[in-house]
Amino acid sequence: MTRTAANILPSAWQALVVTIFTLLLSWLLHLVSGTPYLSVFGRIGFIGAALLMAYSAAGALRPRWLPLGPARLGAVVLTAPVAAFITALVTQRGNFIPYLAQTETLVGHGLMVLLAVIFGVLFSLLAMRNERKERERADRLQIEVEKNTIERELLDTRLRLLQAQIEPHFLFNTLANIEALVAAGSANAGPVLRHLIAYLRAAMPRLSDADATLTTELHLVRAYLELMHLRMPDRLQFDVNEVPQTATLRFPAMALLTLVENAVRHGIDPSTDGGRIEVGGRREDETGAMTIWVSDTGVGMSETAQPGTGLANLRTRLQAFYGAGARLDMHEQAPHGVRVELHFHPGEKA
Incomplete structure (x- = not known):
């Protein structure tokens, strides 16, 4: 796996969190709407996976002039209606146009897009906050390591300087002993x-x-x-x-x-x-x-x-x-x- 591909894919922890959330949200919508659970989970799960991929890919594929945070939020907001449209198209097939022509189903579809945007943005903000904390912790650890390295180097230098003062002292005393013995x-x-x-x-x-x-x-x-x-x-x-x-x-x-x-x-x-x-x-x-x-x-x-x-x-x-x-x-x-x-x-x- 290349470095770019590894950066595009979400982490295992992110995938686990999204999976658990989609399972719970699907169960809640199943109870409210009466729609079969697997049907609801199929649509919610697809949208959740699409938003997660958009969030992760935006970090690796964004242009350099675009900051990371706006790139990820923008990708999530744009992906939400597209993913919801794809789920409706796949599930309804030939009945897609009549499906959207009904007010009730159209409202339900709009509600799903709205929920996808809201939860997508919310999870994106939480994920970016956690990543920022991880980076700050890693930076602190790196600074601490560099600080300890510098202190150790300074200590070694100080020891060498102190020892350099001792060596002539010892050698001159030894030579004085030789002189006294010969004299x-x-x-x-x-x-x-x-x-x-x-x-x-x-x-x-x-x-x-x-x-x-x-x-x-x-x-x-x-x-x-x-x-x-x-x-x-x-x-x-x-x-x-x-x-x-x-x-x-x-x-x-x-x-x-x-x-x-x-x-x-x-x-x-x-x-x-x-x-x-x-x-x-x-x-x-x-x-x-x-x-x-x-x-x-x-x-x-x-x-x-x-x-x-x-x-x-x-x-x-x-x-x-x-x-x-x-x-x-x-x-x-x-x-x-x-x-x-x-x-x-x-x-x-x-």
Whole structure:
């Protein structure tokens, strides 16, 4: 079936409504006039089908200069007397002229034409109103889809911009660690440099990985801490715990590494005794809420310290991934140190 033919034919719902109405109207006229029901239904049914076809075809065949509404109403009004004339001609055959010559039958024929016009126009207006509502609903859905698409694209762009700020921050800190190691003339400079190269080779593909998971992030954190442990074996101890049931949990790339790097740089490095870093997490069985933490036993938070760009970006990225309810909390640890917690629900979206 071609596209034009499909547009000319009425919908199944329109055909059903017209059929039910003609059945009821035929029954009413049968009771009033005493004419056999099948005879009445044959004429009313034909007129109803003709009006329905006229309504539907007018939408597809109308000239471009003629609006849709007037085209359909005009087709229905013009089709009504023609369809009524055809029914009279078919049913009366050779008695058609004497049939119309009788006043009573002529009035009845005129009444049928009038009913066809009235109900045809009424049903046309109702059908056009329903079609207009359907179009408006479809337009609203399309606008909503386009709006969501644009918002998602803006969110992805924002995430890429935030991550672009994190990547240089991480790389420059790593290069500073290399410089300090070489300047100290440590015998471990060679092994540490080789570990650093291997680490960067593993880390670089993940810097822009939109599909990073919490498990891959924990592996990257462990590799980083092993590297830092080689640089200061007597001053840094660490423990990275696996979080159950998170192998495929999407997680902002480099987010956890930012917290661990801050713990090394601002907690362990300034401390003469060094300290320990612990990374872990848990998932609530009932709600599915996640808590990921990074704690250190370093020097703790300074009273004059201000949150850096890395933490501000991390808060924004976390909310972009998991919704406005996601948050980052920082706590002092006794006797000294800092614990940073990420709270979010994987089922929520921004």
